[in-house]
Amino acid sequence: MDNDFRADDIVKRRSIFYKAFGIYGELAGFYDYGPIGLAIKRGIEGAWREAIVSRHNFIEVETTNIAPEQVFRASGHLSTFTDPVAVCKTCGTANRADKLLEQFYHKKKDTKSIAALRKMQKKDMENELSANKIRCERCGGELGKIEDMNLMFKSSAGHGKADTVYLRPETAQGIFIDFKDLYRLNSLKLPCGICQSGKAYRNEISPRQQLVRMREFTQLETELFYDPKAKVSETAAASYMAQRKVMSHKIMFADGGKKPESITIGDLLKSGAIPNEYFAFLVFIDSEFMKTIGFDDKEYWFRRIEKEELPHYSKCNLDVEIETSYGTIEVTGIADRGTHDLESHAKESGADLSVMNGEAKVLPSVVELSIGLDRLLLALLDKKVVDDKERGWKWLKLEQRIAPYDYSVFPLQKDDKLAALAEKVLARLRSAGLRCNYSESASIGKRYAKSDEIGVKHAITVDYQSLEDGTVTIRDRDTAEQKRIKWDQI
Numbered sequence: 001m002d003n004d005f006r007a008d009d010i011v012k013r014r015s016i017f018y019k020a021f022g023i024y025g026e027l028a029g030f031y032d033y034g035p036i037g038l039a040i041k042r043g044i045e046g047a048w049r050e051a052i053v054s055r056h057n058f059i060e061v062e063t064t065n066i067a068p069e070q071v072f073r074a075s076g077h078l079s080t081f082t083d084p085v086a087v088c089k090t091c092g093t094a095n096r097a098d099k100l101l102e103q104f105y106h107k108k109k110d111t112k113s114i115a116a117l118r119k120m121q122k123k124d125m126e127n128e129l130s131a132n133k134i135r136c137e138r139c140g141g142e143l144g145k146i147e148d149m150n151l152m153f154k155s156s157a158g159h160g161k162a163d164t165v166y167l168r169p170e171t172a173q174g175i176f177i178d179f180k181d182l183y184r185l186n187s188l189k190l191p192c193g194i195c196q197s198g199k200a201y202r203n204e205i206s207p208r209q210q211l212v213r214m215r216e217f218t219q220l221e222t223e224l225f226y227d228p229k230a231k232v233s234e235t236a237a238a239s240y241m242a243q244r245k246v247m248s249h250k251i252m253f254a255d256g257g258k259k260p261e262s263i264t265i266g267d268l269l270k271s272g273a274i275p276n277e278y279f280a281f282l283v284f285i286d287s288e289f290m291k292t293i294g295f296d297d298k299e300y301w302f303r304r305i306e307k308e309e310l311p312h313y314s315k316c317n318l319d320v321e322i323e324t325s326y327g328t329i330e331v332t333g334i335a336d337r338g339t340h341d342l343e344s345h346a347k348e349s350g351a352d353l354s355v356m357n358g359e360a361k362v363l364p365s366v367v368e369l370s371i372g373l374d375r376l377l378l379a380l381l382d383k384k385v386v387d388d389k390e391r392g393w394k395w396l397k398l399e400q401r402i403a404p405y406d407y408s409v410f411p412l413q414k415d416d417k418l419a420a421l422a423e424k425v426l427a428r429l430r431s432a433g434l435r436c437n438y439s440e441s442a443s444i445g446k447r448y449a450k451s452d453e454i455g456v457k458h459a460i461t462v463d464y465q466s467l468e469d470g471t472v473t474i475r476d477r478d479t480a481e482q483k484r485i486k487w488d489q490i
Contacts, residue, residue, distance in 0.1 A: 005210065005325045007381040010394060010453055016040070016381070017211065029207030029215030031374075036454050039404035039435070041218075041377055044293055045197055047401055048220045048371065051289045058193030058222065059186055063174025065199055069164040072152065074348035075173050075341060077166075080312040082148035084122055085205055086129065090141025096205040097125045097146045099213075100134050106327045115257030119308045122146040137206065151202045167201035171221045172368065176341040176353075179225065179364075183355045190357045190364055191226035191278060197373075209326045211378040220371040225364040226278050227357050228339070246277075246284040252301035254321075260301035273304055275316050275336050282334050282369040283318065290320070293376075294399040299383055300331070313340045322379040331376045337366040384455070391449070397478065398455030405437040408451040412463040414440055422462040425472065425487045452477050460490070 011017060015034030019026045033041060053060050072078045084097040098117060105113040120128070126146050128134075136143060152169050156162035168174070175182075175194050182194060200219050207213045247266030254260040255273065265283050268274045274283065283302060290300060302318045310317055313335070320332035342363055346353045354363040384397045400406060409426045411418035419440060429436050437456060439447050444461065451459045459475040461482075466472050471484040 005378075005382060006385045007394075007396070010385070010396065011037075011381065014450075014454055016454075029204050029213065031211060031214060036404045037377075040380075040398070040402060040455070041373065043402040043404070044373060044377060044380070045218075045220065047292050048197070048289060051292045052220075052222060052285055052369075053193075053195045056193060056285065058195050059182065059188070060195045060197070061175065061178065061182065062198060063171070063178060063196060065168055065201070066155070066157070066165050067168055067173060068157075069166065070348055071173055071177065071345075072166055072169075074344040075176075076312045076344065077152060077169055078150070081152060081169055082150050083205055084125060084146045085149040086126075086143040086146050088136035088139060088141045089144050091136060091139040093136055093138040094149065094205050095137055095143060097122075097129060097143075099206065099208075100137070101125060101128055101132075102327075104132055104134055111257070118257075118306045122148075149205060151204070153201050153203050169202050170200050170370070171196045171198045171219045172223060172341070172370070175221070175223050176345055176366075179342065180351075180353050180355060183225075190230070190355075190362065191224060193222055193224045195220075195222045197221075209329075211374040212326055212329050214374060217375075218373040220373055222282070222369040223337075224278055224282060224367045224369070226367075227360075227362045228365040229362070230357070246280055249284055249287065250297070251283065251287050252298060254301050254303040256304075256306075260303075274318065276367075279316070279334065279336055279367045282367055286320065286332060286334065286369055286371075289371075292399075293380065293402055294384065294397075295322075295380070300379075302334075311335065313337050322383070324379050324382045329375055329379060330372070331379055332369070332371045335368045335370070337368050339363050339365050341366065388452075391452070391480065393449045393453060395449075395452035395477065396455035398457075400457045403455040403457055404435070405454075405456045406434040406458070408437045408439070408447070408456045408459040410438075410444060410447050410459060410461050411440050412444055412461055417467055418462050418464070421466055421487075425460060425462060425490070428488065429490065448475065448480075460487075462487070 014036050016037035017031050017033045020030040020032045021027050052058065085094045086097045087094050101117055102114060105117065129143055135141060153167040155165050157165045175196055179194070182188065197218065197220050199216060201216050204213050204215050207215055247264060249265050250262050251265060252260040253263045253268060265280050269277065269280050274280055300320055300322045303321050305317045305319055315338055316336040318334045319330045321328050321330055342353045354361050381396065385394055386397050387394050407429055409422055411422040426436055426438050437451065448459055457477050461473045461475065463473065466487065470486050470488065472487045473482045473484055475482045
């Protein structure tokens with residue numbers, strides 16, 4: 001693992017995540033999660049489900065990881081889902097050209113060149129690689145011309161005359177294909193949101209930076225469908241826009257490589273930086289979600305990506321970016337997909353994907369909120385490490401809902417009487433649906449350190465006074481202060 005990641009020692013020691021297939025020499029771009037990491041990941045996903053899916057009365061689906069070739073011909077991924085690759089003339093390793101340059105500029109702290117890189121064409125990148133004598137990462141050999149490489153994993157389904165299939169590079173396409181049936185069978189009305197949490201797969205050219213560039217990762221995706229010809233009604237404004245709150249809600253916004261500045265969503269809308277109220281709504285709910293999982297407003301910003309960077313399906317994109325140990329990483333994309341996907345699938349399949357909205361037949365437009373869960377988790381760990389010199393250990397300052405456990409429960413030392421009462425406390429908490437960690441090995445100080453380290457907000461200790469008066473101590477992770485309370489009143 002890279003040494004400059006601030007939570008690296010905690011990640012290693014507690015097996016929060018680690019490279020997959022280790023006994024076989026590993027396979028780049030694939031990671032497994034240990035129990036602590038999985039609990040944190042599920043905590044973030046649970047917060048997303050509560051803050052976005054449930055709160056706004058969206059529906060959630062699960063669609064397949066594999067889809068036939070026609071799906072990606074229609075979506076445009078077969079022809080446009082590529083990255084620029086420079087193959088080494090010596091060892092044949094494929095190097096991702098734009099990331100080589102980005103890494104080079106980042107080391108020089110050349111932010112202007114990083115911003116200019118977003119607009120570079122392949123020839124410009126070739127010139128920059130040559131001028132800066134950037135060579136193959138693997139062997140130091142000379143790089144060849146830059147070519148486009150499709151990032152999808154290709155396979156086949158069936159035997160004999162098998163069907164060509166691909167692992168999905170995004171979770172969205174299943175939602176678009178199922179949209180008409182979901183709309184009709186669930187009595188939906190426009191505007192409506194359909195969400196999905198699931199795996200996506202991209203054959204990254206040179207995976208690196210742990211969870212930043214993976215080949216298998218998890219997305220939290222929301223597709224918001226609306227009638228492009230209808231005005232935002234008062235009802236829609238009340239139920240979907242939370243109009244006044246959205247328009248006055250301040251966020252950090254960056255444009256054209258400029259330093260992020262505080263601005264209201266309403267001002268973004270008025271300036272034309274974002275296309276419509278529905279897009280504004282997604283900016284709002286994403287900023288609320290980021291707050292829910294513990295990010296301060298100034299720890300991230302929304303950047304409007306350049307025209308040259310836009311995905312083939314998008315008319316406008318805002319990316320949520322966070323400055324981390326690995327530099328600036330994108331954790332979320334908000335896109336105006338328009339009618340591109342429904343129109344494309346209707347044309348390819350011959351199916352009519354329009355729906356009835358009141359008395360009118362409508363082919364809805366779509367705005368999308370797509371969150372990279374693994375990257376978000378990495379950024380959260382990186383931002384929330386506290387290097388506590390006084391205590392003598394690093395620990396994670398996680399929101400309780402994101403932490404792997406609600407409580408750690410410890411008997412003061414190994415003693416059957418203390419352990420028996422501690423197990424009663426544990427059973428009571430677990431029966432209330434609380435997630436608890438229990439340990440009686442090592443000194444109490446070391447157990448506190450481990451509990452702090454993985455981000456548990458409170459530690460309960462059963463001591464000899466507990467046997468006399470039924471009280472236990474509750475230790476606060478952030479302050480290390482303790483107070484006594486009756487254990488049956490927790």
